[in-house]
Amino acid sequence: MKVLVFGGSFDPVHKGHVAVLKKALAVIKPDITHVVPAYQSPFKALSPTPFKLRMQMAKAAFGKLGKNIVFDDYELKQGGKTYSYQLVQYLLQRYEQPEIYLLAGTDCLNDLHHWKNPQYIFKHATVVAGKRRGFTENKVDFKHIFLPGQFPKMSSTRVRAHILASGAIPQEKVPAAVGQVILKNDLYGLDVHRWLQAHLKPNRYLHSVKVAELCAILSDIYEVPVGQAVQAGILHDAAKGFSGPELIAFCKEHKIKVPFFEDICRFEPLLLHSYASAWLAQHHFGVKDKDVLHAIAEHTLGSLQMSTLSKILFVADISSKDRKYKDAFVIRTLAAQDLEKALLYAANRKLWFTIDSQKWLCPVGIELWNHLVKCAA
Structure with a gap:
């Protein structure tokens, strides 16, 4: 038999x-x-x-x-x-x-x-x-x-990453009957997309998708698990729908640790969104991976101990395909060749954007710049 x-x-x-x-x-x-x-x-x-x-x-x-x-x-x-x-x-x-x-x-x-x-x-x-x-x-x-x-x-890993990044089931890879099960049960991040669409403006939701897609591409180049990269990318701006006062109240209520918290609250409270997004990723969406949580928290200002995943997200955030300024393409192209050089370029652009807008420069961003310059020397 x-x-x-x-x-x-x-x-x-x-x-x-x-x-x-x-x-x-x-x-x-x-x-x-x-x-x-x-x-x-x-x-x-x-x-x-x-x-x-x-x-x-x-x-x-x-x-x-x-x-x-x-x-x-x-x-x-x-x-x-x-x-x-x-x-x-x-x-x-x-x-x-x-x-x-x-x-x-x-x-x-x-x-x-x-x-x-x-x-x-x-x-x-x-x-x-x-x-x-x-x-x-x-x-x-x-x-x-x-x-x-x-x-x-x-691979099933790639299919899951595709759905989490895009909010869509790849019909060329998934049988229609399987797709119906996925849809009916909100599997593989479809519930995440519904939440983001309900809490973010359309252009901010689109940005989250494009960042996740770029994170997936860069994860292959720099040998980071694609599931990690996509999860960090899609959730990095989860709290972006909050106003400045709401972010301050949220961080205080949940006792979120933020460097230079008082100064940020006074001069640029919207910077708190990355730390609030990390909290949402952990406590609302159930993310347990510390590398993912750190990457989300660091995606705006960076840190001196950035993992490869954190660097990927930092660069992807400023150079995703929805970004229309001319240097986005330059950074995105450079990121596919040399992540460290792309990180330096991205940090430079972020500082200049802040200066050109006559906004307060957070010491974390300045420390990152000085650190990157020393490493590149």
Whole structure:
């Protein structure tokens, strides 16, 4: 009896998943197929997307691909991290002398030797993989089958980042039925976009989207997790809809620590929006990542200990595609080549904007400029 098993987080299911399973069904011709959403992958943190919704997306995407597809909640019943060898054990116990085919992505094929109890998997199952474009095959010494053709280079991480950055579901990557589940349940940041649209002016909301999109591009160049970059970008101006007096009251009410707080309150209270936005990100939107929170808090004035993520957001904020002044393009182009030089240029522009507007210069911004000049010398 041929048993094909396809496990994954499916967070969300994308068209790459559909394509590889469809091809595997045609090539292997299994008697039965188990689609097994992970409760918690051994290689990832517990997904904030409920298991039942990921199962629902799997059913929506795969349900019509063939007969005898079992949507298996085995890992939910396990209630924790489940390893592939345990899934193989489970199938060996469930069926009499099954011929097991384990469908895996090419991105993990070369790492199978590092999985938990890999020899058990190799002994009892044949690994089936679809090649993505650009895949470099290492020598493998276990039973495996490569599916014919090449498959789309997609990832659920990228799909989530796209939705969080833009507030739109990429139809070219997500099956329509899966998109309906995402929409109905406000997944992957769609709720964030609704909140921002309700609390920001249209041009400020557009700016947040464009900053998030630029952060995503720069995150690839400077090897920052795209989810972090997009989250910082989309939420960096969450408090921008508050007036100066409202920002002062908000920071006092929530006891937000702000350098030179009294001077900022007196001379330029709108500078408080970055610190208030970080508070909203943490307490309203549930962001726990300290790098993301620091980047949001520092995106206006900067700091002397900026992470790569903070630098990306600082630069993206002043050079996003909605910015119409002539130097925005220069900074954006420079950022794709040299982040440190782009940061220096961005800090320079911010200081000149403030001076030209005859506004108060916050000491934090002056300290950053002096620090960057020393580092560049």
